[in-house]
Amino acid sequence: MNIQLFKKPDAVQMSDNLDELLRSTERYGQLSLSRMNNGWWARIEMNTNVTGSTFRVESEFKEMTPLMATKQCIERMHVALKTLGAA
Numbered sequence: 001m002n003i004q005l006f007k008k009p010d011a012v013q014m015s016d017n018l019d020e021l022l023r024s025t026e027r028y029g030q031l032s033l034s035r036m037n038n039g040w041w042a043r044i045e046m047n048t049n050v051t052g053s054t055f056r057v058e059s060e061f062k063e064m065t066p067l068m069a070t071k072q073c074i075e076r077m078h079v080a081l082k083t084l085g086a087a
Contacts, residue, residue: 014074018067025074029055033070038062042073055080 015021025031029046039062046055057077063069 014071016067018070021067021070021074025070028077031070031073033066035066036061039064040066040069042066042069044073044077046077 015024022031022033025044029044032043032045034041040059041061041063042059044057046057048055057073057080059069059072059076063072
């Protein structure tokens with residue numbers, strides 16, 4: 001099955017501005033950002049065109065800042081999409 005996104009992820013430009021990064025990911029899915037015991041964690045529940053399917057990408061649970069967790073999650077999203085052939 002080929003997962004199709006509503007928007008291509010290549011429009012997410014890496015930035016050191018957390019607000020810009022959070023806004024740029026809104027159109028691709030729902031980003032969650034949380035503080036855990038060992039650091040920050042980010043997750044994107046990606047939008048897909050398959051009813052009942054999910055596509056989730058996460059950062060590590062131990063990132064030092066919310067910005068680092070968000071950047072790692074976006075980087076992993078790009079790698080996952082390239083691996084799946086969706087990018």
